[in-house]
Amino acid sequence: MFLWWQWYGTKWIWLCGACTMIYLKPYTLAHKTLWNAFNADSKNGLFLFDRDYMDYHSDRFKDNSLLFYEEDKLLALLPLNITDNVLYSHQGLTFGGFITGRTMKQEKMLECFTLLRTFMQEQGISKLIYKAIPYIYHKIPSQEDLYALFVNNAQLFRVDCSSSIALPHPIALPKGRKSQITRAKRENVQINQSQDFAAFVTLLNEVLQSRHQSKAVHSAEELALLSKRFPEQIKLFVAHQAQTLLAGALVFVYPHLIHTQYLAVNDKGREIGALDLLLKTLIDTYAQSKTYFDFGISTESNGTFLNTGLISQKEGFGGRTITHQFYELLSSGGGGIIPYLLFPFLLFYSFISLLFYCGIANATTMRRG
CATH class of the missing domain: 3.40.630.30 (Gcn5-related N-acetyltransferase (GNAT))
Structure with missing residues (x-):
């Protein structure tokens, strides 16, 4: 075991250990x-x-x-x-x-x-x-x-x-959220798993175009390909009323976490609470087997703009902030600064540690002799 004072990147730090390649x-x-x-x-x-x-x-x-x-x-x-x-x-x-x-x-x-x-x-x-x-x-x-x-x-x-929900410690839903979920049930909105990625991406791009003048990063063909490669990790859930698609959620399933990669809802679905019921169903489905339900980011312009409407929806389900750091x-x-005031003490400590190590090594050699 060795103790040494070493330059790492831009700072001097103390290390204690054995050299490895x-x-x-x-x-x-x-x-x-x-x-x-x-x-x-x-x-x-x-x-x-x-x-x-x-x-x-x-x-x-x-x-x-x-x-x-x-x-x-x-x-x-x-x-x-x-x-x-x-x-x-x-x-x-x-x-x-x-x-x-x-x-x-x-x-x-x-x-x-x-x-x-x-x-x-x-x-x-x-x-x-x-x-x-x-x-x-x-x-x-x-x-x-x-x-x-x-x-x-x-x-x-x-x-x-x-915004992420700690599933073992849920926060109670507000009355407005509960009423929307109740309305969706009353309107006979049905939640199912789906393989119709084309219909979902069409809905998603309509929403993104109308609200953000953008489109999904993934195409329907790419999502279908990835879902085929990772059927247990990439899943699509949708909300229908009769045969009409109202909302959808593409989720990524991790060992102890669910992440909503894409969420989309049309005007009719928003009015009758289709996405609310869809999300509540997913949260309840995974509450016993996962630790977190992660909605993803609500920031734009490299983090400098907070979409308050978007994050409010996620916080309404009990989501609270974690950060993505770049x-x-x-x-x-850059220029690190050596802590000169500590240097004499650390040098002395290093010298004592080296003597101690050499003493143990010599004693071991004498016993073997």
């Missing part, structure tokens, strides 16, 4: 099986990071993903794409960041970031835009990357608000 490799198609198996068994892996999901839009994003090894064992994955000499993790995904195994610890993550920045410098890459995975998506605590970003002087430049990490780094 960590190195990285660029992702190639030959790594696909290994990548997918590691992602499935990782601390914070999601089906979004499975190559069968990531690569469906490989024609739109130039992949630059990396694998990090400790000696001969895979330690972490980093999904990346590159655009105009800038790395992103990841432009084609809701978020990105390091996917880590259970052996990942804080010191190892610091080493991974040092390697990453060296790689960026060698490749002439100016910076990394890093979208951290929100903690509610972690299987077990996995925020080693946030501390490493701080140590490397990464700048937090964007924060989005997402960081900019320069390959060149």
Whole structure:
């Protein structure tokens, strides 16, 4: 065991541990099986990071993903794409960041970031835009990357608000929400699972076009393809009155969380509470098997504008804010400041620790002799 004072990124910090060899490799198609198996068994892996999901839009994003090894064992994955000499993790995904195994610890993550920045410098890459995975998506605590970003002087430049329900601790619905749910039942609105992605995307694009002058990121064909690849993780639920589609929810199902990737409701459905009944049905369905119900973000313009009407609807179901955080990490780094006042004490402590270690080593040698 060693204690040493080391420059990491832009700051001097104390480390205590044994030296190990960590190195990285660029992702190639030959790594696909290994990548997918590691992602499935990782601390914070999601089906979004499975190559069968990531690569469906490989024609739109130039992949630059990396694998990090400790000696001969895979330690972490980093999904990346590159655009105009800038790395992103990841432009084609809701978020990105390091996917880590259970052996990942804080010191190892610091080493991974040092390697990453060296790689960026060698490749002439100016910076990394890093979208951290929100903690509610972690299987077990996995925020080693946030501390490493701080140590490397990464700048937090964007924060989005997402609304999530803690399903074991629900907040009571307001009277207005309950009355809309009751009305939908009285109007004989039916909730079912569906495979009619074409009808749903048509409804979704009509709503997006009328309200935001935009359209869905995914086409109906892409959603059908992804649902076929991930039938247990991607599901479509709809609300009908007779044969008329009123509302729909495309949900992503994670190990302990449900996320509404898309929500859409037409004017008639909004009037009679079709989406309210649909969401209440989904919340009740997953309340016993999941920990969180995540509605997604309600911010626009890189987080600077809060859509109060949208977030109010989500908060009306008991959703409360978690954040999506975006960081900019320069390959060149910034100026860290050495804590000079602490340096004499830390130097003395390091010297005593080294003497103590040498004493143990000498005693062990004498006993063996």
